[in-house]
Amino acid sequence: MPLFLTMSKQSHPLIRLLSYLTPFRGKVVLASLFSVLNKLFDLAPPALIGAAVDIVVQGKNSLIGRLGFPEPGDQLLVLGGVTALIWILESFFEYLFQVYWRNLAQLTQDRLRKDTYRHVQNLELAYFEDRSTGGLISILGDDVNQLERFLDHGANDLIQVAVTVLVIGSLFMVSAPEIGWMALLPMPFIIAGSVWFQKKLTPGYASVREQAASVNGQLVNNLGGIATIKSFGTEEYENRRIAGLSEHYRKANEGVIKLSSAFVPLIRMLILSGFIGILIFAGLKTLRGDMEVGLYSLLIFVTQRLLWPLTRLGQTFDLFQRAMASTRRIMNLLDTREHLPRGDKPLDKYSITGAYNLKDVHFQYRSGPPVLRGLSLTIPPGKTTGIVGATGAGKSSLIKLLTRFYDVTAGSITLDGIDIREYRNEDLVHAAGLVSQDVFLFHGSVADNIAYGSFQATADQIIQVAKHAEAHEFIRSLPQGYETLVGERGQKLSGGQRQRISIARALLKNPPVLILDEATSSVDNETEAAIQRSLLHISQGRTTIVIAHRLSTIRHADQILVLDAGTLAERGTHQELIQAGGIYAGLWKVQSGLAVQ
Structure with missing residues (x-):
């Protein structure tokens, strides 16, 4: 199991992110190294300015003059060459750190999105009952992108600020310890303020991410149901609903913006105190002759280089907090462990007879009353079994159990005498073909959708199954x-x-098993007749289970099971159930027009 999944959920998201980046450790080290080198060369120009002032003021006695270049003109040429080299190296390492950090951001984004999507797909169907699709899309999209933005810029900024403080702080303490403390004095307050702001911003950004998920969730719902919205004329209602959610999102951001925006002005005041201290006290030492002009110039410039970059900490911490809020949501999703227990028994679909046996099966969803109550029945192999019952009788829930989208709450379901929970999930999927009432087709061609899940199928095979499904003629007319x-x-x-x-x-x-869940409930009579013709052909030699609202669809079934309130109420052929005069006979009379409705 990956290290980041074994860590406590209470671990700081940065620690979890770093553990997640373990496979890219080499790239992280190189990117960090290039950031450090770039900053080191970036800090050199103030020293070069100090050296130039030293040459003009001291002449032959300047630092470069004492290194073997007595003529000021030669000193300036040397200084020009060193300056060119430093700028070239600074630019070179800036190119490298940008390439490495940005590629690292893309690698992390790519891995996170693939890992989270793979993880979500492997979660059991029950996980999605009470969750918004838009909320998951928000994590897979916006949260992953937020992390990318931080790695693109924020990580480098944090490293370079740390290098700046370390290098310039050391320079002050070595060259002018008696006044260097003035430049360093604001640092503890800036760091303490940063930590305080971080704690204050954390819940705010968590709220922002949740509000963003709510907006995304409603947008996904509305775009998916645009036909319903238009048919009911509720465009203005939905406009107001989206406007309300967007307003909540704006207000959540508004509170965070007020707090994060106060960070930089407060830091500027602290910076001002350190800068004025160096400006005045170092200037007085220079006027008294206790400090060289070049060193004074250097200290003034590096004070700015030390303190002014800290004003970017506000923006960097803003990126950091947004990234940590997103990281927490991503890692919490990856921590989710809602999987059906995996069986390990192999299942060869070509050797399956398709005999199902349910014994005292109870089932209920996470919320709501029991759906199936002590259901016991047998589905014989190679035969057609029809399942009927009123809405809420448990028909579709039974299909979800047979396909093992869910596990029974109590009791057992066997396929060819073996509990389906013992079979390998990937094998069980190939044992049954499901045609749902709510057909989902992917954006693509007709051929692509027929071949979905059987991607190696030839054009001839696609046409052949289309003919069996009574679909070939209408497809040809497209x-x-x-x-x-x-x-x-x-x-x-x-x-x-x-x-x-x-x-x-x-x-x-x-x-070997074909399951049709209300396949004719929403089609016209001509289409129903076409589907019935195809059923007669395709059900030969395989176990076929048909849930039907229209009883005419299953009147020729080998057996018909009538469910009532989650229990088996009747069982028999069409003729047997008509003669019994029970629930099925009543439904048949209503649908065939023999009873007054």
């Missing part, structure tokens, strides 16, 4: 045939067309 783009979620196609593409997609897996 503008580009099988290469026609279906639009996001398949919005360019009718509900019946999407259903038939979904059936073809399931058939291409060639599963």
Whole structure:
């Protein structure tokens, strides 16, 4: 298990981020080294200015003169050469640190996004029950990007400020210890103020990230339901809702902005005290002849180089706090351990008979009452089983248990005599082909959507399953045939067309078990007839489970199970259940027009 996942959730997000960057340790070291070298050469110009003043004032007695260059003209040429070399090296290391830090930011962003997306996909379906898709998108998108922005600029700024304080502080204490403390005096207050601001900003930025997730969540919902919004004429209502969430986000940022913006002005006041102290007291020493003019010039310049960059700490800490708030959200997501227990028994789909047996099955979702109560039933292999019942009877929940999207609360479900929890999840997925009531098609061509999950399928195989699903003829009539783009979620196609593409997609897996969940509930009579014809063909030789609202869809099933309030109420063929005069017979009379509605 990665180190960052073994650390306590209470660890500071920076520590967790550094542990996450362990695979890039070499790049982090080089990027940091280039930042240090760039800053060292960047701090040299004040010394060069001091040397130039020293040459003009001292002449042959200047520092460079004492190094073997007695003529002031030669000294200036030497100084010019050294200046050129320093500027070239400063520019070179600036190029290197920018390349390394920015590439490191991209590597981190890439790894984080892939890791978090992979992790989210592996979470059990129950995890998504009470969570906003937009909130997850906010973490996968905005939070990851926020971290990238910090690594792009903020990490280098923190390193270079630390180098500046260390180098110039050492210079003061070596060259003029009696007054150097004046420049260093503001430092403890600046550091203490930075820590105080950091603590104050942490909850504020956590709130900002949460508000951003709320806005993203509602936007995703609204864009996904734009047809519903337009059909009800609720555009203004949704405008107000988004405006309200956006206002909460603005106000959360407003509070943080007020606090973070006060940081720089306060630091400037502290900096001013140190700068004035050096300006006056070092100037008096120079006037008395106790300090050389060149050294005085150097100290004035480096005081600015020491203190003024600290004004950027406000902006840097702002980036840092935003990044840490995002890091905490990302790591908390990666810490989530909501997985169904993994089985280890292999399952060869070509050897499956498709015999299901449910024994005293109980099930309920995380919130809400029990859905299934002591359900026991058998689904024979190679036969067609229809499942009917009123809304809320537990039909779709039963399918989710058979496909192991969820685990039973109590009881057991076996496939070919073995509890499905013992099978490897990846094998169990290939054992059953599911056609859901809510068909989801990806933005792409018809062929791409049929071949989804069977990516190596040939064009001939795609056409063959389309024919079995009664989809080939309407696909041929589309503008580009099988290469026609279906639009996001398949919005360019009718509900019946999407259903038939979904059936073809399931058939291409060639599963031993085929499950259709309300596949004809929202289609017209012609489409229903087409789906019924395809069912008669594709159900041959495989276990077929059909949840149906329209009883005509399953009237030829080998057995029909009638669920009522999570229990098995009736069982038999169509004719047997009609003759029994129970729930099924009542539903049939209503749908066939034999009863007054």
